[in-house]
Amino acid sequence: MTAEIVRTIPGAQKRTNDPEGMRKKVLDVAEASFQEKGYHGSSLGDLMAAAGVSGGALHHHFPTKKALGLAVIDERVAEAVAKTWIGPVLAAASARDGVRLVFEAAADELEKQGFVRGCPLNNLAHELSLADPDFRAALARIFRAWREAIAEKVRADQQNGGEKGIDPERFAALVIATYSGAMSMAKTAQEATVLRQCLAALPVSGQPAA
Amino acid sequence: MTAEIVRTIPGAQKRTNDPEGMRKKVLDVAEASFQEKGYHGSSLGDLMAAAGVSGGALHHHFPTKKALGLAVIDERVAEAVAKTWIGPVLAAASARDGVRLVFEAAADELEKQGFVRGCPLNNLAHELSLADPDFRAALARIFRAWREAIAEKVRADQQNGGEKGIDPERFAALVIATYSGAMSMAKTAQEATVLRQCLAALPVSGQPAA
DNA sequence: GACAAAACAGGACAACCGGTCTGTTTATAA
DNA sequence: TTATAAACAGACCGGTTGTCCTGTTTTGTC
Structure with missing residues (x-):
């Protein structure tokens, strides 16, 4: 056990310029869009554009649109x-x-x-x-x-x-x-x-x- | 003015085997589908199949989906x-x-x-x-x-x-x-x-x- | 019967949607 | 440093949607 003491908490990663995570941003945009345009009326493309998030990022946090809706x-x-x-x-x-x-x-x-x-x-x-x-x-x-x-x-x-x-x-x-x-x-x-x-x-x- | 007296009312045509019109059938199906699956959740393809109506017929009575919704x-x-x-x-x-x-x-x-x-x-x-x-x-x-x-x-x-x-x-x-x-x-x-x-x-x- | 207009039939098309896939970057741990 | 996995980026695809377009049949008028 010559290793140093861990100085960061595992599982609590932070992005460089995104201290609160991109997941929160997506939820913010989705919450607002779902209320104004509805679930079916809100396309993932619209949400991606509004949140400034790429398709890969969105799919990483929410595998399906239903998962995003439930969240x-x-x-x-x-x-x-x-x-x-x-x-x-x-x-x-x-x-x-x-x-x-x-x-x-x-x-x-x-x-x-x-x-x-x-x-x-x-x-x-x-x-x-x-x-x-x-x-x-x-x-x-x-x-x-x-x-x-x-x-x-x-x-x-x-x-x-x-x-x-x-x-x-x-x-x-x-x-x-x-x-x-x-x-x-x-x-x-x-x-x-x-x-x-x-x-x-x-x-x-x-x-x-x- | 040697013409005969008109014996049919213009604009009140009836189909051979469709005495009440195909328009009513479409409205019946659309009314039920809109309530169960919503407006956006009801595709014109589904409505056409459920009503037994071709795309041309539907488009004839309702030029757009919005027109059908308003009706x-x-x-x-x-x-x-x-x-x-x-x-x-x-x-x-x-x-x-x-x-x-x-x-x-x-x-x-x-x-x-x-x-x-x-x-x-x-x-x-x-x-x-x-x-x-x-x-x-x-x-x-x-x-x-x-x-x-x-x-x-x-x-x-x-x-x-x-x-x-x-x-x-x-x-x-x-x-x-x-x-x-x-x-x-x-x-x-x-x-x-x-x-x-x-x-x-x-x-x-x-x-x-x- | 001749003609015109409405009432249909059915295919085609462009746009869009949601999901998947393959890379690239970044952070963590050894 | 190096290995590893999470966090992203962005292109891609099959399926669906609403609409339009071209024929064909039926209906009403002269």
């Missing part, structure tokens, strides 16, 4: 739902408050951008759920985690004496369905007002009346 | 929404009753089939809204007609002394968004229970509580 779903879409929905709801004073905050934040964001791309999860769910069982399973997992997080928040509120008289599972289903459908309508109409209308009609405001 | 949206999807939603709601005793009936009918149908294809309008809306302005406009028209029909039913109920305390526009937005989102979740989970959960959480039952 986007598992790593990016799931993270987006966790960041924009699950986190804020769990951090809010109550489930109802959290839902209202997220709806308002989403509407504000859409109006600020002036362009509605839709919900990443729903966009891919519609296109890929019936096309491939693996895609469907990956998307269903995200929906389930989303629902369970909201339902669990309601149960926690109820143990603290709040949110009486509502069914956790039903509330979670209603909230997610309404949000998804409202984003679908907003995307088609290219207008965010329907999101605020749905929020006002939901039983999360002062007067739950529709 | 499916304008003639079939709009009609489907009118038949399964607008009609039953207008015929019901009240808007709330109508919504509940349609939700239950949809859930029954899904459970009977054992397979969830999703809402035709939403499926195409997600795939085509951002892809083409003409598609988006056609789909937005259907959404708008859907919303206005439900809102108008609520207003009619209110003039008859019912459905007090609810905003017609908000109610319509909530109902359609919830239905669309619930169908999206049902499609991804391949299960119809979420539809019944959303119905129970909607303010159309005896106890509107979520």
